[in-house]
Amino acid sequence: MGNLHVLNHPLIQHKVSMMRMTSTSTKDFRALAEEISLLMAYEVTRDLPLKEEEIETPICRTKANFVAGRSIGVVPILRAGLGMVNGILTLVPNAKVGHIGLYRDPETHKPVEYYCKLPVDADQRTLIVVDPMLATGGSAVAAIRFLKERGCKDIKLMNLIAAPEGVRAVMAAHPDVDIYVASLDEKLNENAYIVPGLGDAGDRLFGTK
Numbered sequence: 001m002g003n004l005h006v007l008n009h010p011l012i013q014h015k016v017s018m019m020r021m022t023s024t025s026t027k028d029f030r031a032l033a034e035e036i037s038l039l040m041a042y043e044v045t046r047d048l049p050l051k052e053e054e055i056e057t058p059i060c061r062t063k064a065n066f067v068a069g070r071s072i073g074v075v076p077i078l079r080a081g082l083g084m085v086n087g088i089l090t091l092v093p094n095a096k097v098g099h100i101g102l103y104r105d106p107e108t109h110k111p112v113e114y115y116c117k118l119p120v121d122a123d124q125r126t127l128i129v130v131d132p133m134l135a136t137g138g139s140a141v142a143a144i145r146f147l148k149e150r151g152c153k154d155i156k157l158m159n160l161i162a163a164p165e166g167v168r169a170v171m172a173a174h175p176d177v178d179i180y181v182a183s184l185d186e187k188l189n190e191n192a193y194i195v196p197g198l199g200d201a202g203d204r205l206f207g208t209k
């Protein structure tokens with residue numbers, strides 16, 4: 001069974017609170033999304049496989065651990081997921097990036113797929129699916145299903161803010177996937193927006209409203 005990890009480090013909580021504020025500018029909102037993603041990536045990659053190699057220090061030869069190659073793929077759900085990619089790449093610069101384009105139909109709140117392009121060896125990587133918001137869970141459930149249909153097995157989900165409804169939906173559809181969130185909020189409102197949340201993450205990241 002996948003686990004829910006709430007990464008409530010004080011620095012993460014402080015930055016999420018700043019993202020929530022209506023008065024936070026697009027520029028700051030974008031920077032905060034990147035900074036929180038970097039901090040979260042530290043925990044999400046905790047169980048990365050290591051390989052031992054012999055190295056030479058100024059003192060002697062020794063064995064040392066390195067992250068085993070070809071390990072990570074980052075998969076943002078377009079478009080808001082893009083705001084989380086650079087933070088992760090700062091920590092894991094050799095990660096490959098795949099994109100899944102989904103938008104939530106404003107009437108039905110159901111996800112509609114419009115794009116999918118993954119690294120050729122995506123099925124051999126640990127994939128971190130990123131999206132700032134996990135609301136009904138429809139988008140994340142669909143994105144993870146697309147990855148599994150393409151042979152991917154080792155998948156983690158990373159969100160900045162989640163609603164309990166979205167967490168339950170992902171756990172029910174994909175019990176093998178661990179979910180990492182910076183905040184587990186209270187509920188969804190009648191428009192399926194997260195309460196208290198931060199509003200529309202895509203619009204706030206890209207200044208489109």
Ligand code: PRP
Pocket residue numbers: 077078079080081102103104105109111131132133134135136137138139140166192200201202203
């Ligand atoms: C937002 C958000 C998630 C989705 C979450 O995207 O970035 O992808 O809604 O909602 P769900 O859990 O109910 O599916 P949106 O559809 O607004 O598209 P955008 O990223 O292009 O703004």
Ligand code: URA
Pocket residue numbers: 133135192193194195197198199200201202
């Ligand atoms: N998508 C968002 O951007 N925000 C929400 O609160 C819910 C879905």
